[in-house]
Amino acid sequence: MSFHLTKNSTLFTPSNYNLLSITLNSTSKYTNSTINRITKRKLNTSNLLFKNGNTFNPNKISKSFFSASTVHKDINNNNGPKVKPLEKIDHTILELVRLNNNFNPNIHKVVPFYLDTVMLGVIPENVFQQLKKYNKTFSKNEKPFSIFAHKVTFSEYVNTFEKRGKAINDLLTHWRDNNTFSCLKGWRDELYPVFDGNHEIAFNIERSGIALFGLRAFGCHINGYVEDPETHKLKMWIAQRSFNKQTFPGKLDNIVAGGVSFPYSPTETAIKECLEEASMPQEISKQVVPCGAVTYISVEKRGISSDSQYVFDLKLPPSFKPKPNDNEVEGFHLMEFDEIIERLKKNEFKSNSGIVIIDFMIRHGILTHSMEVNYLDILSNIHRPIPFPGPNFIKMKNKK
Template sequence: MDQAVYSVLDIVRRCNGVGDLDQLVAAEGLYRFVVDGVLVGAASSSDVQQLRKVSDSQANPPFAVDDEQRQLTFAGWCDDREKRSAAVAAVLGQLRAAGAWASLAKWRSELYMVYGGGGGGGAGGDGVAFALERAASYNFGVRTFGVHINGTTRLESGETRMWVARRSLQKQTWPGYLDQIVAGGIGNGAGVRASVAKECGEEGGIPPELAARAICAGTIQYFTRSELGLQPETQFVFDLELPRDFVPFPNDGEVDSFHLWTIDEVMDNIRRNRFKPNCAACVVDFMIRHGHLTPENEPDYLEILDNLHVKLPFPAPRFAASRDA
């Protein structure tokens, strides 16, 4: 294992590594993915060519590609959520069967909502432009959403300890890396709170009455990429103070083991790059919000914060049902 020790800024930059989308599009010849005139993602040229081939093989091709503008859109007839979602599912099914995209070998059977202009920032509507199999979200470079829960407990002395999960060595992504006690993507149109309750039960054996104590403390946002593609992501970050006698247990095989560590132990593992990058970013946000990392003890304080709160160039959806909830 890598024995190097990194700065916290290095670590959060490993997560927020993409930088400016326009520059990336120009440098790598990406195609912008535009729906209803709104930018919702970006795809590699090779993925777009394979997508086009499958799309064009259909009686009514659902996608339109403009090579001059380097833009991917839906065909005119594919003009609402239902038609788009069905057409995308059909095309992805063919690509998967043909073994075209490596990502599709990790098919999740979980739908991510892609948000567009309608209702995304305006009044009314949930803003969903279409639904997309999670495994393909990287290929389209669409904005994704998740929940990460910092599980802590407070000793009688007042000292805070943090529960850390080691990911299963069988996980499809980042096996053996460290993670929050509980974290997961928001899929299948679920709400933020519902996703917390679901993941708490599945990943950490945290019962609903304890999960309900989790406090949403904001978000982190970053633009990351992996070998699978681009991932502009918003994570709702939760703090959950657990009773001293609570011990989490993995319920679904995604976690190898749980550890209750001091703040120093957690930060040492952060600096040694032992955390999955976006989980590291979530820990760093916790350490800042609770005053463990400060302008005095962390020279890159302001630059770290910039890398935890990136404005993403895609619509911000509304998860709330109403202003009065």
């Protein structure tokens, strides 16, 4: 499949992306309800009981509703991780996924970044202005970028993998050394691949700068869960990010997650990260099951994240206990889904990790259409089409 030049109006339309406004005051609150705990075999609405014993009647609920067993205590006063909630407390599930998938071309001003006739990303307005300043420091025939009012591309002479990578690296190094963008203070010396319309690697880019161009990035997230052999009740291992991490310090996260950097595939990354982050031996980590991906475009302080997160499920033996193996994790906590949901609604999870867990709950029947009136909107917001080319890992594997 090849990608061709297409007008922005067709690439970024509300109909394509289900772009709906976020109403933070629309949260339904049912703080006095007591719900039977969710298990894999308790999935119908007859299990949802209010305190007075009446069954849940969805016809009486006019606003977005989602609830699992309410925790009638401050979950930060137990033995679990202590997380400072951010922004609004008590989000609905729909609000959570919209907050993560919040790019709206009708609101956010961007300039497309092209390679030939293929759009690779979108550049925020403030980055576009700095790019123009940088390009002016070169003589006419040496400018690395061709910049127009509604389009940016490489100059004609920047026409190879090596030249494109050097042009991007020189630019980001200049911005880093001049403190132009704060995201570059977290320089990783880790390269992310950027793909062209033929799914070949067009160039590599320093990880900390990829959102400045809205380029498509790839990660992997592992849902590490345990199933009770008798009740079939599921629990999930949750990591707490180090308080010293530059991004999302102290937030809750999947047991293992990481960016897919050059030259690894998502599965290779998942297995590698399992050892690095959770001290997980390969005889366990090799059992990861690919379960698709979640996709979104998110406007953040560091730029625009056009992300595809490959999702893996990993059923763990009850005897396994993950242990931090680097300085990126404070610790691990085995949680029931009622606590996970409560912490999700309090915005204690790293945002994209939260939607990976929501995806898990949907796939495992923990969150169903009979429990959530916004079920389809949730699905469309965690599987947003990304109009930029992606990888061909089969071809990459054959080149190794």
